Every structure is written in structure tokens, then in C-alpha cells.
Amino acid sequence: MDKQQAQQLQIAALPPEIESEHFFEGVEKLLEVWFDERATGDLRNITRNQWENLLRHVKCEIISFTQNEHIDAFLLSESSMFVSRRRWILKTCGTTTPLKCLEQLLKLAQVEGYTVITDIFYSRKNFTRPEVQNSPHKGFYEEVTYLDSIFPEGRSYCLGSINQECWYLYTFSQPEKEGEEEEEDEVKPNQKLQQLQLQQPADFGDPDQTIEILMQQLDNDVMALFTKDKFATGQEVTQSSGIDLLLPQMHIDDFLFDPCGYSMNGINDKGEYMTIHITPEEKFSYVSFESNVALDNYTRLISQVIKTFKPGKFIVTIFANKSSLAYETMKELEIEYSTLSNWQRTDMQCCNFPSYNLLFAQYSRGKSS
Numbered sequence: 001m002d003k004q005q006a007q008q009l010q011i012a013a014l015p016p017e018i019e020s021e022h023f024f025e026g027v028e029k030l031l032e033v034w035f036d037e038r039a040t041g042d043l044r045n046i047t048r049n050q051w052e053n054l055l056r057h058v059k060c061e062i063i064s065f066t067q068n069e070h071i072d073a074f075l076l077s078e079s080s081m082f083v084s085r086r087r088w089i090l091k092t093c094g095t096t097t098p099l100k101c102l103e104q105l106l107k108l109a110q111v112e113g114y115t116v117i118t119d120i121f122y123s124r125k126n127f128t129r130p131e132v133q134n135s136p137h138k139g140f141y142e143e144v145t146y147l148d149s150i151f152p153e154g155r156s157y158c159l160g161s162i163n164q165e166c167w168y169l170y171t172f173s174q175p176e177k178e179g180e181e182e183e184e185d186e187v188k189p190n191q192k193l194q195q196l197q198l199q200q201p202a203d204f205g206d207p208d209q210t211i212e213i214l215m216q217q218l219d220n221d222v223m224a225l226f227t228k229d230k231f232a233t234g235q236e237v238t239q240s241s242g243i244d245l246l247l248p249q250m251h252i253d254d255f256l257f258d259p260c261g262y263s264m265n266g267i268n269d270k271g272e273y274m275t276i277h278i279t280p281e282e283k284f285s286y287v288s289f290e291s292n293v294a295l296d297n298y299t300r301l302i303s304q305v306i307k308t309f310k311p312g313k314f315i316v317t318i319f320a321n322k323s324s325l326a327y328e329t330m331k332e333l334e335i336e337y338s339t340l341s342n343w344q345r346t347d348m349q350c351c352n353f354p355s356y357n358l359l360f361a362q363y364s365r366g367k368s369s
């Protein structure tokens, strides 16, 4: 399906939650899977037809595609999918069922020689209307039970307030099997270090980091841009809203839904990505920004995103592995947004996982803003 066909499909088959109740769940389910770097396969060998079949389990379709030498970026009818040599990211909103495609993913990856998953992250904010979701996404407990049946050693967390706004995470990291390697290869410590360095992933290298900004209660005038009343194409909105200025090196693929709604993927020459999805309806407005761009300071980017969309409240999450420069951002967020601005930080938590550190922070507008 191309962009033109997608426009026609929207008229023919709006999701039931839009048609009957004028509600759309913008909050996405985000799934990121990393496979063992020692395997020589490439997930980008998986064909478009195979991805389309996999996405049938999720209940969404491909509407556009871009790529460069590092990464394939798919724009979906409900958000995005990014495929690199050994990393797969699926972000879907509405009433989609991304966990249902995991078994299919593992089969396709196995054909590429990937039999070991090194890291998995499944995360999402609390839904606005959990009761309209389909199994296994009717609640976090159901999602965890489903994931546990595939990854018995996974761990689940809830950050933020469980009776108000919160963010759920399920994660699993494969422990390094140092003993096994020594037995097999009988290498001395310094030889072993050299070998491990050679095994660093060649396409992305270390470090790795991901920032997400999840915004709600957005400014009506800004949201009015993301409608067919104002613009005909995604490209026009990307420029008028200032989205093209957020990370200027990104090659952008955008889509404006009819009558409203917007999605974009951006990829740059380093293989980094950004993705923005917008549900502009006033009663349940929602915007998500996500990127793995490597910065030593995310404060300016966060400020620019906030100024562009003008939310009433937002959540920031930053994953950074141990060698990532993003670690420093934790301190900056505390100063910049709590004491020097009109934003009130309502929650902040930091977690240390085996290979990643995580920052979660939640903000709402102070009384004077």
C-alpha cells in the first residue's frame, strides 16, 4: 500500500474507535529487540512481503518506506517500524497488538541466523482508555504474562504513579557468557579483551541511547496544523510546524492523515532515527517524539520539542547504555526544568539495568505559565 492508497483506505475503513466514539488511543506500545551481534545475519534481508504478513498479527499496514545503508524505516498506518542489521523497533498506537507478532519475528530472525536475543524492551505510557484495547494488551499484567511465556527471565516495572500517570517497562538482557568463551577458546585476559573489542557492532558501535518525549493536553492552535483543513500534505505540515528544524540532518518521510493526524520518520547518514506521531483531536490530543540521536546534552532538544508542540504535561524517558554521553542529561533535567522554568517536575526516577541506565521524568505546567 502506498501513501495514496492509504488515503483511500482511511475513507473506506476508519478504525472503529474513531467512527463510533470519536476516540483514538495515541499512546503507543513500543517494542525494541536486539539480536546477538556475533551472528552474521541481517534483518534487512527480510522481505517487504514477510513484514506485511508479520504486521497482520499487529493489525496495521505499511504506508511508506525509506532507507539508507544503515537502516530501513517503515511508516505504518499506526506509527512506525525501524529495521537495522540486528535491531528491530516497532511502535504502534490505536488498538494494535504488537506482542502478537513476536513469535513470527523470532522465526524470521532465525532464518537470518539470529537465535539469541540480547536485549528486549517493551514499554508504554498508561492508556487513556484501556478498556478498548485487545488481548494481550488489556492491561500491563496481561502483557507481562504474554511476554513471560516467551522470555521467562524478563522483568517488569512501573515508573511514575500507579494510580495516576505512569510508564510501564518490560525488559530482558542476555547475560554475557564469559566463562563459556574462556573454556572454548582458552584465551588469556588481555587476548580476550582484544577479541571482544573486535566484536563491537560495526554498524552502530557503542554507545546506544534512546530519548522519548510523550506529550498530552497540547495547544489547540498547534494541533490545528495537523489537519487536512490547513494543509494537503505531510511535507507542508513538517515545514510549517518546525518539525524539520528539530534534528535538521534527518531525511524525513511524513504523512498527513485525513481528516487529521500526522506521522513522520527521519533517518540520517549515521543510521540514527527520529519519529513523531500526532493525534491532534482536542479531547485526547497526544504527541510522541522518539530518537536515538547521540547527544551529550538533551536539554536543548527537549526544550525545542516542547516549544514546537506546547503540551500541558509530558513524560521524558532516556535509556543510555553505560558508555553513552546521555548519562549527564539526568542532572541537567533536574536543574533546567524544575527550578529555572515554569515547568513543575512531578516525578523523577532513575534505574540501573545490567546494560542500560534509565531516566524517567514527568512534568506539568506550573501555575504561572
Ligand SMILES: C[S@+](CC[C@H](N)C(=O)[O-])C[C@H]1O[C@@H](n2cnc3c(N)ncnc32)[C@H](O)[C@@H]1O
Residues within 6 Å of the ligand: 009, 010, 013, 014, 015, 018, 024, 025, 026, 027, 028, 077, 078, 079, 092, 093, 094, 257, 258, 259, 260, 261, 262, 263, 276, 277, 278, 279, 280, 281, 286, 287, 288
Ligand atoms: C496514526 S496517527 C498518530 C498516532 C500516534 N501514536 C500519536 O502519537 O498520536 C493517529 C491520528 O491519525 C488519525 N487518523 C485518521 N485516519 C486514521 C487511520 N486510518 N488510522 C489511524 N489513524 C488515523 C487519528 O484520529 C489520530 O488523530
